[in-house]
Amino acid sequence: xxxxxxxxxxxxxxxxxxxxxxxxxxxxxxxxxxxxxxxxxxxxxxxxxxxxxxxxxxxxxxxxxxxxxxxxxxx
Numbered sequence: 001x002x003x004x005x006x007x008x009x010x011x012x013x014x015x016x017x018x019x020x021x022x023x024x025x026x027x028x029x030x031x032x033x034x035x036x037x038x039x040x041x042x043x044x045x046x047x048x049x050x051x052x053x054x055x056x057x058x059x060x061x062x063x064x065x066x067x068x069x070x071x072x073x074x075x
Contacts, residue, residue: 059067
């Protein structure tokens with residue numbers, strides 16, 4: 001009697017688990033929203049207005065890259 005109840009319980013739970021998978025359709029890849037690509041502003045390369053002495057202490061991109069890779073000791 002216990003084996004019959006156990007078998008019935010197992011079959012019922014397997015049936016319930018399989019019924020949850022009744023929707024065989026996967027996600028719709030065409031329904032995904034796409035973000036527009038990132039763009040660089042057209043005046044990105046321009047320096048801020050002001051005297052050249054304000055920018056004199058700034059680092060070049062090459063110096064910034066060297067410091068990032070090798071630390072402050074790279075000159």
